[in-house]
Amino acid sequence: MAARNFIQSGRKIIGIGRNFSEHAKELGNAVPTSPFFFLKPTSSYITNGQAIEIPAGCEVHHEVELAVIIGKDGRDIKAKDANDHIEGYTLALDMTARNMQDIVKKKGLPWSAAKGFDTFTPIGDFIPKEKIPDPSNVDLILTIDGKVKQNGNTKDMIFNIPSLIEHVSSIMKLQEGDVILTGTPKGVGPVHAGETVACEMATQGKVLSSLKFPVVARPGKSFV
Amino acid sequence: MAARNFIQSGRKIIGIGRNFSEHAKELGNAVPTSPFFFLKPTSSYITNGQAIEIPAGCEVHHEVELAVIIGKDGRDIKAKDANDHIEGYTLALDMTARNMQDIVKKKGLPWSAAKGFDTFTPIGDFIPKEKIPDPSNVDLILTIDGKVKQNGNTKDMIFNIPSLIEHVSSIMKLQEGDVILTGTPKGVGPVHAGETVACEMATQGKVLSSLKFPVVARPGKSFV
Numbered sequence A, B: 001m002a003a004r005n006f007i008q009s010g011r012k013i014i015g016i017g018r019n020f021s022e023h024a025k026e027l028g029n030a031v032p033t034s035p036f037f038f039l040k041p042t043s044s045y046i047t048n049g050q051a052i053e054i055p056a057g058c059e060v061h062h063e064v065e066l067a068v069i070i071g072k073d074g075r076d077i078k079a080k081d082a083n084d085h086i087e088g089y090t091l092a093l094d095m096t097a098r099n100m101q102d103i104v105k106k107k108g109l110p111w112s113a114a115k116g117f118d119t120f121t122p123i124g125d126f127i128p129k130e131k132i133p134d135p136s137n138v139d140l141i142l143t144i145d146g147k148v149k150q151n152g153n154t155k156d157m158i159f160n161i162p163s164l165i166e167h168v169s170s171i172m173k174l175q176e177g178d179v180i181l182t183g184t185p186k187g188v189g190p191v192h193a194g195e196t197v198a199c200e201m202a203t204q205g206k207v208l209s210s211l212k213f214p215v216v217a218r219p220g221k222s223f224v
Ligand SMILES: [Mg+2]
Pocket: A015, A016, A017, A063, A065, A094, A181, A183, A184
């Protein structure tokens, strides 16, 4: 199954913005009335244990998210049919160069660099959808050096997964191996070289995924 | 060669913004002092003769561009080594929902939807780089129903191809089959259902690529 091999074969990553109202507010943003998204490159994937790199000059924030893995191509998918297009889920981090993002937002420029640096999409293994019968009740926890920074549940999403799939596929067709990052709960903040970021996904007390990433500095010129 | 098969196997499309000063000015933008880029999904590719679709409510602009096709993976590629990572070139259109882009620019939101609708990257066949010994002297011509709308030359790029490859690969690694759209000369403007868009790429009087795309309306809800 190509969907199970999404890290190697997937062609796009769609990141949903501001899908938890407490998170929208913590960054001083309005709570959205319709979903919006950005693209991340698949070249930004890293897997459990690999290092998150901090580009010079960047304040890099963690965002822990439930990732949806598409198993069946589709265009203009209706929310009621969305489940047929899901093959599985996993746990992911949507790492973000927040200070760079703040600058481009003010200038009206694309988010692609701020969201797309190498190592900015740490992600877990494929989890078949049968293991998560209710994706709208999944705990998402993130710690830095053992201290809890994010502790949310997908029940607090503004737009649920079927409506996200309907929205995205009305603009761009979804293909096997594509990943949708469904947004982060409140508690985002910076990570620094030398720290260890750990995250966990659980449902009804059962741990589904548990990942750990060391953080290192990326040498080179300053981006901000 | 996977690079020759980039339409099926490529993982990302990087679009360079405002790389021709006359084009930056025609949209009322400042001429950039360093390159910037956005991502387009590979699901937006169409090939010669396929239809460009206009989503409801969108004013869709043509942007004719030289596309660079990457043949060798690389990270932090220096400009002097960039040519080793190029496998070929082709002709492309970076279709853009301009009215949607204007709105998201004002709101500080991502460009991904405005640039990423299905059919928004019409593209030609792979051309081996040996056929274009001087990519900084390529004519790019676009007509609508036979009337010339864009007629530029890549010599007017602000940032040349090696410096674009250095910039992009300092942020995200480039992989075989990735495509860089190098920016559009002046003359962008709307296309409408019922029209035919044609474009041509030539060097020293020799036509390298010639493409034609009918334009149709995409049924559905209004996006703007
Ligand atoms: Mg996010």
